[in-house]
Amino acid sequence: MVGPPRWIRLLFDDRPDFTLFTHRLFMKRMMITNRSMTRRYVIALLLIAAVLILSHTLLLAQIARTESDGYIINVSGMQRMLSQRIGLMAIELTRNDDLETSSALAAKLEDAHSMMKSNQSELNQANEQSMTPEIQDLYYGQSNLDQRVTDYLSLAEQLLNQHQQQPDQKEQQKQTAQKIVEVARNGLLDELDAVVTQYQKEYEQRIVLFRRAQLAFLAIGLFLLAIEAAFIFRPMTQNVSRTMSSLEDANAELREFAYRISHDLRAPVASSIGLSQMISDSLKEGDTDFAAQGIGRVQGAMKKLDELIGDIITVTKNRHLEVEPELVDVGLMINEILESQSHLPGFERLDIEKDIDRDAFVATKRIMLSQTLENLISNAIKYSDPDKSSPKLKVKASVQDGQMRIEVADNGIGFPIESQDQMFGMFKRFHPRQSFGSGLGLYLVKQNVDAMHGTIRYTPLSEGSSFVIQVPQLSTGVLS
Amino acid sequence: MTLKTVLLVEDSPDDQFMGKEMFRRAIKDVEVVCVFDGSEALERLAEEDFRPDVILLDINMPRMNGLQFLQNYGRKNDPTIPPVVVMLTSSEQASDKAESMAYACVKHYFVKPLQKSNIEAIVEMLDAIDG
Numbered sequence: 093m094v095g096p097p098r099w100i101r102l103l104f105d106d107r108p109d110f111t112l113f114t115h116r117l118f119m120k121r122m123m124i125t126n127r128s129m130t131r132r133y134v135i136a137l138l139l140i141a142a143v144l145i146l147s148h149t150l151l152l153a154q155i156a157r158t159e160s161d162g163y164i165i166n167v168s169g170m171q172r173m174l175s176q177r178i179g180l181m182a183i184e185l186t187r188n189d190d191l192e193t194s195s196a197l198a199a200k201l202e203d204a205h206s207m208m209k210s211n212q213s214e215l216n217q218a219n220e221q222s223m224t225p226e227i228q229d230l231y232y233g234q235s236n237l238d239q240r241v242t243d244y245l246s247l248a249e250q251l252l253n254q255h256q257q258q259p260d261q262k263e264q265q266k267q268t269a270q271k272i273v274e275v276a277r278n279g280l281l282d283e284l285d286a287v288v289t290q291y292q293k294e295y296e297q298r299i300v301l302f303r304r305a306q307l308a309f310l311a312i313g314l315f316l317l318a319i320e321a322a323f324i325f326r327p328m329t330q331n332v333s334r335t336m337s338s339l340e341d342a343n344a345e346l347r348e349f350a351y352r353i354s355h356d357l358r359a360p361v362a363s364s365i366g367l368s369q370m371i372s373d374s375l376k377e378g379d380t381d382f383a384a385q386g387i388g389r390v391q392g393a394m395k396k397l398d399e400l401i402g403d404i405i406t407v408t409k410n411r412h413l414e415v416e417p418e419l420v421d422v423g424l425m426i427n428e429i430l431e432s433q434s435h436l437p438g439f440e441r442l443d444i445e446k447d448i449d450r451d452a453f454v455a456t457k458r459i460m461l462s463q464t465l466e467n468l469i470s471n472a473i474k475y476s477d478p479d480k481s482s483p484k485l486k487v488k489a490s491v492q493d494g495q496m497r498i499e500v501a502d503n504g505i506g507f508p509i510e511s512q513d514q515m516f517g518m519f520k521r522f523h524p525r526q527s528f529g530s531g532l533g534l535y536l537v538k539q540n541v542d543a544m545h546g547t548i549r550y551t552p553l554s555e556g557s558s559f560v561i562q563v564p565q566l567s568t569g570v571l572s
Numbered sequence: 573m574t575l576k577t578v579l580l581v582e583d584s585p586d587d588q589f590m591g592k593e594m595f596r597r598a599i600k601d602v603e604v605v606c607v608f609d610g611s612e613a614l615e616r617l618a619e620e621d622f623r624p625d626v627i628l629l630d631i632n633m634p635r636m637n638g639l640q641f642l643q644n645y646g647r648k649n650d651p652t653i654p655p656v657v658v659m660l661t662s663s664e665q666a667s668d669k670a671e672s673m674a675y676a677c678v679k680h681y682f683v684k685p686l687q688k689s690n691i692e693a694i695v696e697m698l699d700a701i702d703g
Contacts, residue, residue, distance in 0.1 A: 351664075359584065359632070362662075362685045363590065366594075366686060366687075369685075370593060389586045393586050521634035
């Protein structure tokens with residue numbers, strides 16, 4: 093069957109496009125963020141809207157109240173004026189003998205009387221709807237202003253009747269007018285005045301209350317905004333900038349990955365194409381020795397390519413690998429790794445020192461720990477110092493404060509100081525004359541250590557290097 | 573002119589082997605000096621009696637890569653220094669090509685593997701420089 097090579101299928105089997113896959117992963121995260129952001133926004137806006145609506149309703153109610161308060165104050169003020177007018181008209185009516193003038197005065201008195209009467213009924217109606225104890229006391233309490241106004245109006249009515257029916261009986265009218273004046277002087281005016289003052293006072297109190305309520309709403313609104321800024325908008329912007337920066341990192345890594353892959357995958361292929369051409373030329377010339385040498389090199393290049401592809405597959409797969417933690421016997425794992433590495437050139441010369449605690453067990457992702465140790469140990473073998481007669485490897489495993497601590501140290505060539513900050517980067521190689529690696533080994537190590545929630549530290553030694561990894565010894569429920 | 577000495581800056585032993593062999597087959601008595609990275613190249617070029625006719629420079633190398641080498645070497649802007657020919661691994665490396673061709677000392681670039689025609693182009697280029 094003709095198709096893409098096995099490694100390509102392995103890499104992209106379950107994901108037609110690596111970029112697309114990563115893109116989807118981020119889209120999913122972004123959607124979750126979007127949903128929770130929208131929810132928070134809606135809550136924040138609803139709270140502000142509620143405060144605004146309440147404040148507006150209060151304002152409308154207060155406007156209506158002010159209108160009715162103004163009207164009542166006006167009417168009660170009019171009563172005070174009308175009571176005086178009635179008294180004045182009554183006196184003048186009785187003093188006047190001119191028929192025409194007295195008719196005009198009587199008409200004025202009647203107007204004042206009827207207006208005062210209709211006002212009284214309006215005030216009674218308004219008081220029925222709402223009234224404070226003070227107003228109730230004034231109108232219907234001990235002093236019984238309402239009754240006194242009614243009596244006052246009856247006297248005025250009586251005077252008008254007398255004037256109409258017996259215009260000549262001035263003495264009788266004078267007596268009635270005298271009574272009217274007496275009632276007015278005897279506290280009616282003062283009490284009508286007290287009512288106006290009381291209505292005015294109540295209105296002012298309500299305005300004070302309204303101002304306080306508006307202030308309270310303003311304070312609540314501002315407080316809500318502050319709370320929202322602290323607990324909704326701030327975390328939201330932080331969340332967005334975090335997501336953006338992790339997206340940028342991922343994009344940069346992806347670009348680097350694509351660039352490096354295009355380079356590193358082609359390098360051995362280009363070498364092999366050139367070598368093959370030369371082999372072909374040599375065979376034509378009958379130089380089989382050169383051809384054999386060339387074929388050896390092509391094989392070497394292909395082997396290197398195969399290892400690189402293997403590493404890329406591991407890195408890509410591990411990125412999305414879900415592994416359950418399991419109990420790992422670290423000593424046993426180290427022995428197995430050393431056994432598997434024994435074919436590497438130089439292994440037989442290696443002086444191995446093992447110091448493994450008896451309780452070196454850890455519950456973790458087995459494959460990740462195994463790949464990590466394999467990489468560190470094989471690096472120690474591959475990058476041994478060619479100038480030293482005995483390459484050394486020291487592996488130490490112990491449990492400290494709930495952490496599994498594993499140290500892999502060697503007396504090899506170490507890392508150049510200036511490149512130490514990039515040592516865990518993708519496709520990083522540091523040794524021009526000994527760089528048989530893919531440049532992915534330590535990147536994979538770091539990726540795995542992160543996946544195990546552990547840490548890795550590199551320490552340059554006077555001769556060689558030391559890597560210390562620490563992973564939490566217990567994962568949930570595995571040992572129970 | 574006759575091409576006598578080539579400095580090949582290349583970390584891959586296979587490409588070093590191939591480069592040496594290609595030059596040996598194309599030009600009689602040419603010496604191909606191989607170094608593994610930019611810093612080794614700078615060291616060799618600092619030697620007074622070492623004067624290659626041309627430098628073949630790989631870009632992707634550990635420790636000091638081709639571009640870092642050019643930052644050091646190309647900065648001199650001296651028209652008498654040996655010219656550089658950049659070897660790209662892949663034609664996708666457009667930014668590497670642009671960055672290296674910006675140096676006056678870089679006269680040419682090839683995409684690997686090195687071909688007979690590339691060597692002919694180098695000889696032509698050197699003749700043109702000599703006028």
